[in-house]
Amino acid sequence: MHIHQYEKLWLGMSLLLIVGFIATITYGAVGVGVSMVDDSGGNVDPNSLDEHPEFSDPGVEQVGEDEYEAYVVARQFIFQPDPIVVPANSTVTFYVTSADVIHGFAVVGTNANTMVIPGEVAEITVEVNEAGEYGIVCHEYCGDGHHTMEGVLRVVPEGQYNSSDGGEQ
Numbered sequence: 001m002h003i004h005q006y007e008k009l010w011l012g013m014s015l016l017l018i019v020g021f022i023a024t025i026t027y028g029a030v031g032v033g034v035s036m037v038d039d040s041g042g043n044v045d046p047n048s049l050d051e052h053p054e055f056s057d058p059g060v061e062q063v064g065e066d067e068y069e070a071y072v073v074a075r076q077f078i079f080q081p082d083p084i085v086v087p088a089n090s091t092v093t094f095y096v097t098s099a100d101v102i103h104g105f106a107v108v109g110t111n112a113n114t115m116v117i118p119g120e121v122a123e124i125t126v127e128v129n130e131a132g133e134y135g136i137v138c139h140e141y142c143g144d145g146h147h148t149m150e151g152v153l154r155v156v157p158e159g160q161y162n163s164s165d166g167g168e169q
């Protein structure tokens, strides 16, 4: 069977497109660190956060030379602590849970963006390099004060960080 030269060309180009689409979807799913909401950070009882070793007094802990863990509780209509204070040029792992209903947790300008589900702990790791203030917003409708629910991630220059701030100043 004779296949025309142009037809071969079109077949080749459409195959290339299909491979290209698969590659972009694969990159989007794996390469940029997008993952499904899950309970990778563990489970907690949302009704007894007061007794939880970390969430009863949420804040920032230093766990390595440039590594920090931030425990955050979302509740109608605040994030605790607020502000969350960390030093520049560090890696921060957020553990976020909700005390009441489903909330959102997005640190504007970073790749931190997750749903916050009561009973589950969302875990996200972010590298913060530049000092400055980053807004934190709730992006899941959580009640009539939802539009006021915001927080601040304050990244201070390394030398000015005082670990006793613990996330609250």
Ligand SMILES: [Cu+2]
Pocket: 103, 104, 138, 139, 140, 141, 142, 143, 146, 147, 149
């Ligand atoms: Cu909300």
